[in-house]
Amino acid sequence: MLDARFFHRWMTAAAAAVDREAGRLTELDAAIGDADHGSNLQRGFTAVAAVLEQDAPDTPGAVLTLAGRRLISTVGGASGPLYGTLLRRTGKALGDAAEVTPAQLAEALDAGVAAVAQLGGAKAGDKTMLDALLPAAEALRESFAAARAAARQGALDTVGLLARKGRASYLGERSIGHQDPGATSSALLVATLAETAAGEAS
């Protein structure tokens, strides 16, 4: 079972990973976007870690909802409302249970990913964070490790795709050959989820 502390640890791990990878994310964004993805997410997740430290919500749903709200109010780029919606909607879907099963999390994540697709108007293959999140949510029904692998592969596969959403879409054919920064940060988020779960098990 996964409790509020598990989700708190996940968010703390995500903040550390974003901190570590901010340079690489911004570099990917410099190729096809506006070179702020790493620094924006860094500001957002630093604020998430701080507010969770301060408030320490006592259910998984409340942890993710608070984290999502914080991302919306602090990131400053499109990744704020998109990741904010992902976490908030996933959190809302978890309800107010004190503990949730991995299967319940997989189901809630489906709702979160669907909300992201609706907000951004994107679908699979548009070279967005969905290309990592959709396969990850699917594979999470199997295991955390499978979700991590699926997200990573999904992010790598965006290299060959043509961007159809956001600033990168203005580049048309020239967006091909670059890995999508949003899919890359999504894979990072799923990887930290799997790491948190692995830490739990050991």
Place this chain on the structure above:
Amino acid sequence: MSRGPVGVVLVSHSAAVALSVADLARGLAGGGAAAEVAAAGGGPDGGLGTSAELIAEAARTVDRGAGVAVLADLGSAVLTVKALLEEGGELPEDARLVDAPFVEGAIAAVVTASSGGDLDAVEAAASEAYAYRKV
């Protein structure tokens, strides 16, 4: 409290663009301009981007009880307004994202709001600005 004119919030990635378009719209609305216009431009760090806090503050500032029309330029400006509207509680209850070109839509919205149009009329006028062809 009597219901004042519809408020208009202009959300741009650039603080200078949001402020200038607000000035332009006010100026073109004429001397008797009564509608409240607030600019919410730039990101949380003051650079280019979108600040949810500035948007919420701007909407509160212009809210006179008759609704708030929010116009946004693109990308994160649009997505942040949508996310705030879905969140509930962050923006005035009758705030609405208006689908309109930023500059022309802002002028149409402020003129219509200043002449006493309700939120539906302000939204329609701003959206109609898409139909104005230049050649």
